[in-house]
């Protein structure tokens with residue numbers, strides 16, 4: 452079942468491995484990929500009790516000394532204060548680290564982004580091995596080398612590009628995710644399908660129910676189906692990153708659904724909506740604009756909306772203020788000189804970037820999802 456996707460970035464190239472049981476192989480992977488004798492694991496307070504011991508045991512079995520730094524789970528921790536605490540622990544206590552030390556971020560996108568950032572700045576750059584445990588982190592944040600933290604002025608405003616030496620995605624670790632977190636990640640999978648791969652949309656449609664199966668406390672997805680889903684998505688992300696590592700062009704296609712989506716997140720407050728829900732609304736509104744511009748067939752837009760509904764992601768939202776949403780979009784870091792840019796679908800599996808989006812178009816799109 453194991454899948455391996457190569458992220459081709461010259462001397463910064465690496466492999467993403469996707470398989471069951473990889474958490475127990477971290478020790479041998481670290482030894483093979485880096486030869487390091489010391490690892491520092493950075494993880495959050497939810498993931499630590501579930502998986503940290505298995506990671507440190509695997510490292511010990513491979514003769515690698517390790518310690519675990521833990522931060523409180525959740526996006527509010529993804530800031531400079533937590534980075535500062537982590538650096539204090541990394542540099543000021545325990546066994547001294549050196550330039551050969553390897554960081555292992557273990558957890559969702561927050562652990563990955565922040566652990567990768569700590570690796571990027573400690574001693575002017577340590578190597579790191581990503582170990583994503585949320586669906587969103589496997590299909591999106593663990594691949595591509597964007598690391599960083601949030602600032603009071605906005606999300607992800609501080610960071611560095613720093614590629615990992617590898618990514619180990621243990622699909623069995625996803626079973627302890629909440630169904631809501633799983634759906635968050637499924638939103639990004641739909642995004643990948645719309646921007647690059649119509650067959651991926653078929654695949655998610657066919658398996659929407661299987662993927663969301665729950666048995667008691669645990670997710671009961673079919674391992675083969677999940678493995679295939681992850682591999683297809685990582686391949687798309689890897690291909691986009693390979694062509695445009697630093698987001699000067701096509702990497703921006705990954706922002707499909709995220710321009711209005713981010714504005715909705717800001718408007719309703721990050722604590723009140725999940726990222727995947729906001730992206731779902733962002734995709735529906737982007738599709739609305741594309742249909743109005745006659746770039747995109749209404750039937751395909753309906754098909755995507757139906758799929759999002761079958762994944763229990765929202766396609767309508769009450770009490771949005773279109774004027775405020777537009778205002779937030781104009782001040783987004785990705786708006787250039789106040790010009791709002793959006794990624795719009797031009798066919799299933801194809802998108803383009805438009806920088807002539809008007810307030811009226813956004814207003815109509817936001818009104819279209821009022822419900």
Ligand SMILES: NC(=O)c1ccc[n+]([C@@H]2O[C@H](COP(=O)([O-])OP(=O)(O)OC[C@H]3O[C@@H](n4cnc5c(N)ncnc54)[C@H](O)[C@@H]3O)[C@@H](O)[C@H]2O)c1
Pocket residue numbers: 495496497498501524525526529558559560561562564584585586587588591592593594595596597598606607624625626627628629632635
């Ligand atoms: N670097 C990038 O390119 C990139 C891309 C997309 C998103 N992101 C970032 O990713 C973050 C979102 O990632 P996320 O949704 O994974 O958030 P997260 O890291 O907060 O994880 C979501 C929740 O799931 C829990 N969790 C994670 N793995 C688990 C497991 N196996 N079992 C049980 N619980 C588990 C976490 O503790 C947390 O409560 C955001 O900060 C976003 O900015 C980065």
Ligand SMILES: [Zn+2]
Pocket residue numbers: 639709726730
């Ligand atoms: Zn996203």
